[in-house]
Amino acid sequence: METHAMIETPYLLFLGDAPDQLAAKVAQGIKDWRPENAVGQFRMDGCKADLGLTDMTLAEAKAAGAKTLVIGVANRGGLISQEWKKVLVAALEEGFDLASGLHNLLRDEADLVAVAEATGRTLHDVRIPSVQYPIANGVKRTGKRCLAVGTDCSVGKMYTALAMDAEMRARGMQSTFRATGQTGILITGNGVPLDAVIADFMAGSIEYLTPNNDADHWDLIEGQGSLFHVSYSGVTMALVHGGQPDALILCHEPTRPHMRGLPGYTLPSLEDLRDVALKLAQVGNPACVVAGISVNTQHMGEDEAQAYLAKLETEMGLPATDPFRYGAGKLVDALAAI
Amino acid sequence: METHAMIETPYLLFLGDAPDQLAAKVAQGIKDWRPENAVGQFRMDGCKADLGLTDMTLAEAKAAGAKTLVIGVANRGGLISQEWKKVLVAALEEGFDLASGLHNLLRDEADLVAVAEATGRTLHDVRIPSVQYPIANGVKRTGKRCLAVGTDCSVGKMYTALAMDAEMRARGMQSTFRATGQTGILITGNGVPLDAVIADFMAGSIEYLTPNNDADHWDLIEGQGSLFHVSYSGVTMALVHGGQPDALILCHEPTRPHMRGLPGYTLPSLEDLRDVALKLAQVGNPACVVAGISVNTQHMGEDEAQAYLAKLETEMGLPATDPFRYGAGKLVDALAAI
Numbered sequence: 001m002e003t004h005a006m007i008e009t010p011y012l013l014f015l016g017d018a019p020d021q022l023a024a025k026v027a028q029g030i031k032d033w034r035p036e037n038a039v040g041q042f043r044m045d046g047c048k049a050d051l052g053l054t055d056m057t058l059a060e061a062k063a064a065g066a067k068t069l070v071i072g073v074a075n076r077g078g079l080i081s082q083e084w085k086k087v088l089v090a091a092l093e094e095g096f097d098l099a100s101g102l103h104n105l106l107r108d109e110a111d112l113v114a115v116a117e118a119t120g121r122t123l124h125d126v127r128i129p130s131v132q133y134p135i136a137n138g139v140k141r142t143g144k145r146c147l148a149v150g151t152d153c154s155v156g157k158m159y160t161a162l163a164m165d166a167e168m169r170a171r172g173m174q175s176t177f178r179a180t181g182q183t184g185i186l187i188t189g190n191g192v193p194l195d196a197v198i199a200d201f202m203a204g205s206i207e208y209l210t211p212n213n214d215a216d217h218w219d220l221i222e223g224q225g226s227l228f229h230v231s232y233s234g235v236t237m238a239l240v241h242g243g244q245p246d247a248l249i250l251c252h253e254p255t256r257p258h259m260r261g262l263p264g265y266t267l268p269s270l271e272d273l274r275d276v277a278l279k280l281a282q283v284g285n286p287a288c289v290v291a292g293i294s295v296n297t298q299h300m301g302e303d304e305a306q307a308y309l310a311k312l313e314t315e316m317g318l319p320a321t322d323p324f325r326y327g328a329g330k331l332v333d334a335l336a337a338i
Numbered sequence: 339m340e341t342h343a344m345i346e347t348p349y350l351l352f353l354g355d356a357p358d359q360l361a362a363k364v365a366q367g368i369k370d371w372r373p374e375n376a377v378g379q380f381r382m383d384g385c386k387a388d389l390g391l392t393d394m395t396l397a398e399a400k401a402a403g404a405k406t407l408v409i410g411v412a413n414r415g416g417l418i419s420q421e422w423k424k425v426l427v428a429a430l431e432e433g434f435d436l437a438s439g440l441h442n443l444l445r446d447e448a449d450l451v452a453v454a455e456a457t458g459r460t461l462h463d464v465r466i467p468s469v470q471y472p473i474a475n476g477v478k479r480t481g482k483r484c485l486a487v488g489t490d491c492s493v494g495k496m497y498t499a500l501a502m503d504a505e506m507r508a509r510g511m512q513s514t515f516r517a518t519g520q521t522g523i524l525i526t527g528n529g530v531p532l533d534a535v536i537a538d539f540m541a542g543s544i545e546y547l548t549p550n551n552d553a554d555h556w557d558l559i560e561g562q563g564s565l566f567h568v569s570y571s572g573v574t575m576a577l578v579h580g581g582q583p584d585a586l587i588l589c590h591e592p593t594r595p596h597m598r599g600l601p602g603y604t605l606p607s608l609e610d611l612r613d614v615a616l617k618l619a620q621v622g623n624p625a626c627v628v629a630g631i632s633v634n635t636q637h638m639g640e641d642e643a644q645a646y647l648a649k650l651e652t653e654m655g656l657p658a659t660d661p662f663r664y665g666a667g668k669l670v671d672a673l674a675a676i
Contacts, residue, residue: 236578
């Protein structure tokens with residue numbers, strides 16, 4: 001089923017003139033999670049990022065089978081520069097589609113549109129929905145779904161879902177990572193850019209993204225925002241109800257002084273998140289349970305992280321891990337037992 | 339402050355060829371709540387609705403001071419008919435702006451657009467936002483805000499807020515009804531069409547709608563959806579956080595067999611609504627309280643309604659009334675005590 005204009009894989013990853021490694025984090029995500037989607041990297045003069053992939057010209061990547069040039073780098077000043085343009089135009093002429101999650105849309109650049117039309121190539125702006133989503137109908141769907149919910153934004157919800165998906169695949173379980181944001185969509189080639197969906201259709205877009213499936217299939221749904229983040233909680237709410245989750249994973253970053261972008265707003269406790277999210281999730285799926293806790297321990301030492309996780313497990317009665325540090329095994333064990 | 343392209347008042351209410359009185363409910367709302375905005379009604383041959391206002395020709399309404407022809411009737415089949423078109427074109431030529439909440443947008447009708455441009459008149463499609471709303475910043479605002487939250491959709495949240503606003507004005511209190519849906523926007527001439535706002539900007543649009551105000555001023559914010567309605571709960575969540583309410587009014591219709599449009603989904607209890615809504619509202623405003631209960635008793639006899647309200651007051655420890663049947667006095671008393 002098409003859930004978004006499907007982006008043709010594999011990709012050539014465009015790193016442009018990235019000022020540092022962090023600017024190329026979208027490309028890094030693709031390389032980390034779907035290495036089979038990345039045949040090589042394209043770097044311009046002065047590029048300070050390096051994914052360790054083979055540097056390729058457009059022609060070399062084409063010969064290696066790449067179908068789409070993915071802009072895997074954040075641009076400076078929010079504009080697509082003339083230097084980038086030369087490469088993008090050449091890529092279209094070479095037969096590549098283009099895919100981008102930039103605010104500066106490809107489709108708003110008249111020269112790119114003209115060349116794409118002339119060459120019959122496609123411009124994918126994954127920041128914008130390309131599907132007319134339905135209103136959610138709340139009908140119970142077959143298959144199983146897991147949603148990562150956070151005490152705050154940017155605490156590792158996407159990473160958690162990707163790591164669980166990878167672990168499930170490694171175990172031979174049936175699973176699909178369901179992307180709900182720009183980076184996730186570029187990693188997998190499809191998904192719903194939920195923050196750009198019209199309010200009335202948010203929950204429906206998630207129903208559409210996670211349709212009926214085999215009874216033992218798990219959708220790992222990428223979370224967005226937080227029920228406790230006043231700027232984005234409506235988006236999270238639509239995931240909790242549209243996603244109809246069977247299992248919630250609580251995500252947390254213990255060292256954050258306040259909610260992201262909201263000085264003066266303290267993070268909720270994991271108990272509060274558990275109680276509120278579960279209560280609301282059970283409206284859409286009375287069988288929903290909280291299955292585990294994913295903690296981003298990047299700012300903690302090894303002993304501190306271990307002690308924190310052990311304490312959480314005792315206090316909350318749930319498996320707790322940092323999937324980046326210790327793998328997603330405990331969380332997948334918990335889902336496998338449902 | 340402009341919160342929407344402000345619609346010029348007063349209005350001539352267009353009832354078209356309404357098949358029955360119910361089809362003219364938008365016009366009825368304007369007449370009931372802002373009678374000073376309605377100089378007369380315009381009815382076509384075969385119109386079965388009558389608001390009891392003076393029937394006027396376009397010229398008569400113009401002479402009486404009307405500035406905008408408001409389409410106060412639901413159209414058949416979702417299309418603007420050729421019969422309507424003749425009147426709408428004549429109205430533009432007569433010097434009226436047009437305002438509509440129809441799905442069939444005025445701006446999508448090439449002939450109306452052409453005449454509006456030629457005559458310098460404005461087409462207001464209140465179903466679509468006309469403002470670029472900000473992302474919510476969660477900063478505490480001055481003044482007071484009350485939000486109506488429901489156990490379900492369409493239980494009387496708009497009516498409750500309008501009735502409280504009217505009662506406050508009658509008492510000489512400072513208040514403003516803040517519209518968040520098509521009907522409310524047409525009644526007052528401005529507001530936010532929340533269900534059509536892009537997900538990321540929902541809470542921000544409500545911050546924008548309810549800005550800093552005098553310390554003793556109340557915004558009565560029109561509710562939308564329900565935290566327990568899986569199709570629209572994200573929209574409600576954005577109101578709870580963007581609205582930063584000081585007071586919540588719980589709205590309920592006790593005889594409904596299931597959630598609106600969702601067979602198999604039972605309504606939450608008022609206790610559940612109170613607990614979940616208050617917990618979430620206190621994220622944005624720790625001082626928020628639940629101030630009262632508004633019950634739609636239209637399907638109950640007089641004794642039954644009285645007994646039900648008395649029982650609720652005892653069980654919940656909150657003032658409970660049906661503002662349509664008994665006035666909004668009790669609810670305003672509760673706000674006045676905050």
